[in-house]
Amino acid sequence: MIRHDRRRLLETQIWPHVQTPGQYVGGERNITVKDHSQVRGKLCLGFPDAYTIGMSHHGLQVLYSLMNRREDWCAERVFTPWPDMERLLREKGIPLYSLETFTALSDFDVLGLSLQYEISAANVLTMLDLGGIPLESVDRTLADPLVVAGGPCCQNPEPVADFFDVMIIGDGEPALPALCDAWIEEKRQAIVRDGELFDAAAGRRQREEALANIASRTAYAYVPRFYQPEYADGRVVDLHRTRPDVPATIAPSVIDDLDAMPLPTRPIVPYVECVHDRIALEIMRGCPHLCRFCQSTVIKRPLRVREVETIVEAARESYRNTGLNEISILSLSSSDYPHFEPLIKRLHEVFKPLGVNIGVPSLRVNEQLRTLPLLLGNDRRSSMTLAPEVARDDMREQIRKKIKNSDLIEGCRVAFQNGFESVKLYFMCGLPGEREVDLDGIVDLAEQIATVGKEVRGRFAKVTASVSNFVPKPHTPYQWNGMQSREYFRWAHQYMRKRCRIRSVSVKCHDVETSMLEGVLSRGDRRTGRAIRLAWERGARMDGWTEHLDPQRWWDALEDAGIDVQKQVHEPYELLDRLPWDHVNVKFGRAYLEKEQTRSTVQLTAMAQAE
Template identity: 45%
Template sequence: MNEQLRQILPRVQKPARYTGGEYNSIVKDWESALVKMVFAFPDVYEVGMSHLGGRILYGLVNEHPDYLLERTFAPWPDMEEMMRAAGIPLYALESRRPVRDFDVVGFSLQYELSFTNVLNMLDLAGIPVWSEQRSEQDPLVMAGGPVCFNPEPMAPFIDVFLIGDGEELLPEFLARLQESRGKKREELLLNLAGLEGVYVPRFYQIEYHADGTLKAMEPSHPGLPERVTKRLVSDLDQAYYPLNPIVPFLDIVHDRAVLEVMRGCQRACRFCQAGTVYRPVRERSLSTLQHQAEALLRNTGYDDISLASLSTADYSNIQRLVRHLVEQYGSRGVGVSLPSLRVDAFSVKLANEVQKVRKTTLTFAPEAGTQRLRNVINKNVNESDLMNAVEAAFDSGWSGVKLYFMIGLPTETYEDLDGILELLAKVRRIGRARAGKRLKINVSISNFVPKAHTPFQWEPQISPDEIRAKHGYLRKEGRRLKGVSLDFHQPEVTWLEGIMARGDRRLAPVIYRAFTRGCKFDGWREYFRPDIWQEVLEKERVDPDFYLYRKRSYREVFPWDIIDTGMDKEYLMEEHLISRQEVSTPDCRYDTCVGCGVCPSLGVELELKGGDGDAPAGRV
């Protein structure tokens, strides 16, 4: 194979995607490893290598003397074509062994539009794509990641899903696998299904009502859970964190050291799935993070360290941490990145500390254009917060900001779109006065997709036609705003995301047929073929509108109800109901418990590491 690769690699784009050998990559002895797993990321190398979860699992599993974890990514179509022509199967970067030689192939599902890539990778590996067609000799095909919180569309392709945080679950899973060696596949899977957080879809029978909605999902074997509860690291401060991550040769999407300051977010935005699935908030202590930063920078040589979380400005020691990093490493040319800023002046103050070393882009996400709609979605930001933030930004010398909005939110009218335009005009006015002609406001407008496990899971989704009409309106009206550039997400992408996000098992034949028709890299504009998806939905007689546009009843059983996030469905219903009254729900880290059910049902607590006098200012 190496000889064939030598001939192929000079002829593909970015050959370094396929060679391995990066600094800090780990090549373990094949023969002495008792369980061999390959981490499979269904997107291109630069995207996959940017993913924090993969870095954590790579270090974690390889630290164990008996286990081995290698990597594989979706080859870009030019490489895939050459591999297929030369008969090279999908291989792992470390040992360059075929993926089918491993015991477990673990897919990381981060995005619904990577489903066809999963099938394509299995096919390229020579592993049957349907779970039931795999033999005793085939590897176990596993999947984890946030998309597994509605695993059903992929259920017939995946032998076993791991739900929730992987730090504790994955080692338990591999240990159980090792103990069960020699057992028949079916028995092995039954054994694995006994672990908390493990979902084996073949052991669940599904019944439907005549109207197509779900009637019930029942375990087919005694002793299996009615619902699979997500796993959770209760003490993040003590949890494993990789201090020797791989340093890629290529420029990857997020090419920097990453400190995970906390996991979870309790702002309770009603559109947000991450808010549910990663709840509750667990923080790392300042001293742990300082120690980790030191080791990470020493071991990687990066010139940038990112403070990652769902809402970094909410981390209770953020100010001290930022100050420490800038003081400690700034003089060596190492900068700090803040990926998500809260919409307030406090965040700009933080960004100001950071820009002493390296200038960054400021990004704010008001999400909706009017206070009314922001109340509906529980985005607890008001207009003066935004104006204070941008004023502070322009005063501090930034000549541009980036703003995120969403359209298609429940109850949205054209007044809310006018609200977006008015906000932009106001931001522009403030910017013009300070930055003059250099002013650059980049606005990214995405389209709302109702997600499983959120208060909006009962809501119908906006159609591509409506999206196009609203884009047209914003584009036309927005033209008057010089220095403001609007960027819109593709309506058809939203359409397919929406089908999958709340889909069920009946979508599997559609995904399969799309794959056989050549669909891959659906999340990449140059490869996305909505026309083929339309066609295969028709061929399989699956009505996409059923998943997209129905107003679901509170009594309806959802396919994703099989997964227990710890959050009560009643709480979500209540949140849904009060969203219509435009009533906001407070943040449980500052106010009282909102009774979502996560902490008591999972036996955890909200974990804050705040020191005195450094509580986050500017509560919004």
């Protein structure tokens, strides 16, 4: 049921006047278009960032495929338009629409948004407003779509809580279909009971009752309107339920058997070049390691794996349906997949004759690294990516990342011997207890690897040390620690750059202001939503893109909203303090995190005394 009238209007008045119109036209290979009159419910899957980012996200393809397998539901897509497209849509009075049928967002039953990056918060409001949906949950009636959030940012749902009806905690594959069905049934029962209501206040009451029923029956569904924060001295001290029938804490949705969950084998092939133009295959969910800085290793437990032949068959089908010439295997730590070598060998056996490259994301540094370059070969590959995170053994003990420099260096040596020309290393700065010698270590390790390249190839290898600014994330042992100041990060970046002595070694540091904003939006409480709305009303758009981010706009909005950034982000919490995200449960729970925080403090004290 394509809205041909809207498409014609877009063809004549909008698309010719925007950059890269291919991201707005739909019709890509492998899309699914259904007649809305023949389905029970209509879902629009949204990604609050540009098309080129959203179409590279594997989770979107998974949920799109999953929901469209069902005959009684249709799933369509929408992304945040760039400012030039937004301006023209507003000028012409055209709502933000789905790419499959050009249907306005307000005409769907459910709008599901994937929150992958805190900096995209303002994009959520752009999409809701352009789509004709009231910005805040309390202003919507039963006639409006159910606005659902999922993804890692839901682990602290509070900063964006006012804008969502329901926030899914945990795995989306079992949760989203069940939630969609529950919403349709609640709407049906309300209409049977009350009839079609055209009074807005009555419609809001209907919606509230429907949401209460969902909240009381669904362990993983957080409905923020039924929880009221209490504040004292600038921080959350409690969270009160406004109804006795909703849960006090929210438990995650969990897939028990990942191998039984089908991979998308007809992924959509974009018209325009995206960040990742490749077949993506998730081989494992979760991580066997317990690094203290890592949120994903906590929130994605337990560890679940797919069988080798399940992955290979999905790769075959995906290749037949797309023709893409690269396959990327995905997981938090791919080289820890228990059947990693047999998998890589099977994929090479099947796809090397076809000229298809097998891509592996950043590898864990262990003794296996010495064999991986031989295993991977050099299929159009010149660079290897590794994530040592820190460069000194005592700091590795502190963050619980048990790797050895000797394995990393020897792995790089073997890589250079097998045709690899460059190495990218991921590090962090600003970790608890960080010292000047830790920054020295980053540069020294990068230069040591460059020198190994010279020993093997006769010239210094190109080595890039990519340094991110550490943000203590919710549900990690470091959640009680404060974030370092912008002054510290600027000093650390300059210090490392000045330490570089080999021209082929470069230190590239993440933008400090972006990291500061990430800290606010990942560690904030419910009041942060006021600042998000103020920043959006003042023009915040596409803040994940450096050329569009205006940091001062955000700092002004936070100040005007009464947010004490120093207290919210930089000052540490006491171990017994209430945290804004404590109502969200994770596996092992807060007791485990408290124990790890205590151990960390003991280790930091010992490190300081050893100096």
